[in-house]
Amino acid sequence: MARKLTNSNAHFEKAVTRLPLGVASNFRYWGEGRTIYVKHGRGARITDIDDNVYVDYRMGYGPAILGYAHPEVDRAAREGMEVGGVFALSTEREFTVANRISKMVPAAELVRFSNSGTEAVMAGLRVARAYTGKDDYVILEGGYHGLFDAAMWFTPMDKWSQVGDPEVRPYSEGIPVSTRSFAHFVQANDANQLEDVLKRHAHRIACMLIEPIMGNCLGIAAEPEYLRAARGLCDKHGVVLLIDEVKTGFRVARGGVQELYGIKADLCTFAKAVGNGYPISVLAGRADIMRKIGQGVAHGGTYTAHSVSLAAAEKTLQILDETDALERIADYGTRLRAGMRATLSARGIAHSFVGHPSMSGLYFAQQAPRNYRDWKGSDYSFYDAMAQVLHDEGVLCEPDSREPWFVSAAHDAECLSDTLRAFEIAVDATLKSTGASRKVRA
Numbered sequence: 473m474a475r476k477l478t479n480s481n482a483h484f485e486k487a488v489t490r491l492p493l494g495v496a497s498n499f500r501y502w503g504e505g506r507t508i509y510v511k512h513g514r515g516a517r518i519t520d521i522d523d524n525v526y527v528d529y530r531m532g533y534g535p536a537i538l539g540y541a542h543p544e545v546d547r548a549a550r551e552g553m554e555v556g557g558v559f560a561l562s563t564e565r566e567f568t569v570a571n572r573i574s575k576m577v578p579a580a581e582l583v584r585f586s587n588s589g590t591e592a593v594m595a596g597l598r599v600a601r602a603y604t605g606k607d608d609y610v611i612l613e614g615g616y617h618g619l620f621d622a623a624m625w626f627t628p629m630d631k632w633s634q635v636g637d638p639e640v641r642p643y644s645e646g647i648p649v650s651t652r653s654f655a656h657f658v659q660a661n662d663a664n665q666l667e668d669v670l671k672r673h674a675h676r677i678a679c680m681l682i683e684p685i686m687g688n689c690l691g692i693a694a695e696p697e698y699l700r701a702a703r704g705l706c707d708k709h710g711v712v713l714l715i716d717e718v719k720t721g722f723r724v725a726r727g728g729v730q731e732l733y734g735i736k737a738d739l740c741t742f743a744k745a746v747g748n749g750y751p752i753s754v755l756a757g758r759a760d761i762m763r764k765i766g767q768g769v770a771h772g773g774t775y776t777a778h779s780v781s782l783a784a785a786e787k788t789l790q791i792l793d794e795t796d797a798l799e800r801i802a803d804y805g806t807r808l809r810a811g812m813r814a815t816l817s818a819r820g821i822a823h824s825f826v827g828h829p830s831m832s833g834l835y836f837a838q839q840a841p842r843n844y845r846d847w848k849g850s851d852y853s854f855y856d857a858m859a860q861v862l863h864d865e866g867v868l869c870e871p872d873s874r875e876p877w878f879v880s881a882a883h884d885a886e887c888l889s890d891t892l893r894a895f896e897i898a899v900d901a902t903l904k905s906t907g908a909s910r911k912v913r914a
């Protein structure tokens with residue numbers, strides 16, 4: 473079934489006259505003839521303006537953890553609206569939500585709110601720098617931490633020749649070259665390399681910025697012993713461990729990746745799932761570090777802790793904490809993997825799943841990747857081709873294999889059977905269109 477995108481394409485023609493790329497965020501532009509405009513989302517499904525309905529596995533890149541237009545969260549948000557917005561003053565609910573976060577995440581001794589993941593990580597880096605009196609930071613190849621200059625250096629692995637180290641480049645034009653010198657890149661799961669970098673440069677390094685399940689890189693997961701080693705090395709070298717839980721927070725466990733691994737961050741950041749899509753993010757951490765805020769470190773903003781977002785966060789976190797939503801999400805993800813595995817194995821296609829069942833990466837090679845360089849060894853072009861057919865068949869995954877599949881509490885048995893039917897069609901169509909040479913035998 474090839475979808476009709478007549479209305480989306482017509483709208484794109486109009487939108488591009490007023491909005492760069494016809495969208496509000498570069499990542500929403502999927503090319504001419506392929507950029508989709510949404511009419512509405514309900515539960516785990518999105519309807520576009522051509523009335524194509526999709527089972528969604530992007531979920532806004534993770535926020536809609538309970539599903540789109542969740543009645544209880546939206547009711548809470550409407551009550552939050554009655555409070556009046558923002559006042560350049562605080563409300564009592566900030567304390568209530570901060571308490572819930574501290575209960576769920578023991579490392580969150582003190583809490584501050586922001587509006588986006590970018591803002592929270594940016595604030596975290598600032599606090600770490602202020603606390604340590606140092607400027608540099610360690611970052612993992614393949615890590616993504618938002619759209620601020622310091623975090624916008626990366627290793628474009630698609631350009632890597634698989635010989636030597638990949639080049640470090642800015643994500644964007646307009647990033648001052650001077651910001652490059654602060655970042656020290658390491659590969660995931662190589663504690664020796666981390667130790668070497670810290671031994672040589674710790675006198676300049678304020679923090680290690682790490683997303684232990686890389687939500688923008690297939691869901692590549694830190695091995696528990698690597699994370700334990702990183703924790704120990706940071707302590708030894710006076711480096712703040714800043715765990716970015718913008719995607720994993722309140723998703724992979726009630727206490728996020730820190731609960732899953734039994735590890736405590738010095739500072740940690742949350743966004744996405746906090747408010748089920750309402751804009752709110754969190755910087756939290758050790759009291760002695762967080763107390764730098766107000767004692768030298770500036771933090772705040774006009775829209776911080778908006779009454780609508782805060783009320784949505786209170787309800788979302790209550791549901792995630794007090795119901796079995798996260799268990800149901802993980803169970804769906806496990807069944808989704810099993811169904812996909814059956815289709816792929818029946819066709820002899822080498823594959824593995826990476827990350828957590830609530831945010832799975834599908835990787836076309838037998839051995840799961842341990843770091844971003846491994847991605848280069850997978851048959852990712854098979855994924856790219858398959859994703860286009862999945863869209864036509866009513867399953868919305870990211871067109872790029874590096875984005876995991878996000879599951880929400882609204883994904884139900886019908887979503888699963890629709891997805892697995894479409895998946896089988898998409899795999900077969902891709903095998904046919906890309907030819908037998910593409911087929912990687914298990």
Ligand SMILES: Cc1ncc(COP(=O)(O)O)c(C=O)c1O
Pocket residue numbers: 533588589590591593616617618619683687688716717718719743744
């Ligand atoms: C791990 C991580 N950190 C930070 C960000 C930036 O968050 P935002 O897009 O809300 O600014 C993202 C966004 O996807 C992310 O995945």
